[in-house]
Amino acid sequence: MTPSAITASSDLIAARVLHRDGMVLVLDKPAGLPVHPGPKGGTTLHDHLDALRFGLPRRPELAHRLDKDTSGCLVLGRHPKAIALLNKLFAEGRVGKTYVAVTRGAPEGPAGRIDQPLAKRSPHRGWWMQAVPPGSPGALEAVTDWQVLLRAEGLAVIALSPLTGRTHQLRAHLAYLGCPILGDAIYGGASRLPGGPMLHLHSRRVVLPVTRSGGPLTVAAPFPAHLAETIGALDGDVASLEAAADVAFSG
Structure with a gap:
């Protein structure tokens, strides 16, 4: 199923909640579901927020965003004070x-950092981004850590930790390295290899410093079916790669 064919009911969205407390919801967003209404119309996560109230008088609000075709952990605040705190944590780069x-393809070496500014390609191309020299007009600092988890048959499975939050940062950074994300029609990774044409980018894990005692809140989303299918075709083990991703940046 392509992302454009994705449909979702409020009950199905509510069933994808990974964590719920009085302050925070973490949702496993399906690939193909936009989080905000766009010019083309259609169903978005915004249409289902009332189903995520779970007894509170207000609907939750997004603390950050994921691209339409990116799956996985999406954080929402359940009341104004929580939303303000979460927005601050994301803005200050304090969320893992x-x-x-x-x-x-894959970058050289086992791990590294991409410290490469990004800017809009064109004022007429929406939020499409490109790598630009430091100091260029419109250039924004963008930093991503990466670690290769698996190499096989011209493809790679890579864990990524964005230290900044630029639009399309991971997609543009990997394209800059010459290894675009599989299924990415914008940045050069479109392909009909195993798993189909869907974007192979998943928000696996978030670490939120919101608890008053003990360690931070850590939530992980299982790999979606299309990602797991491709990994299986590469003779990779999904559970092992999920575990490897979870410890990739723990140090």
Whole structure:
């Protein structure tokens, strides 16, 4: 099923909640579901927020966003004070984020950091981004840590930790390295290899410093079916790669 064919009911969205407390919801967002209404119309997560109240008088609000075709952990605040705190944590870079991508090709070496500014390609191309020299007009600092988890048959499974939160940062950074994400029609990774044309980018894990005692709140989303199918075709073990991603940036 392609992302454009994705449909979702409020009951199905509510069933995808990974964590719920009085302050925070973490949702396993399906690939293909936009989080905000766009010019083309259609169903978005915004249409289902009332189903995520779970007894509170207000609907929850997004603390950050994921691209339409990116799956996995999406954080929402359940009341104004929580939303303000979460927005602050994300803005200050205090939320740990781990993504997993399948890429066409792989960077050299086992791990590294991409410190490469990004800017809009064109004022007429929406939020499409490109790597630009430091100091270029519109350039924004963008930093991503990466670790290769698996190499096989011209593809790679890579764990990613964005240290900044630029639009399309992971997609543009991997394309800059010459290993675009599989299924990415914008940045050069479109392919009909195992798993189909869907974007192979998943928000695996978030670490939120919101608890008053003990350690931070850590939530992980299982790999979606299309990502697991491709990994299986590469003779990779999904559970082992999920575990490897979870510890990739723990140090």
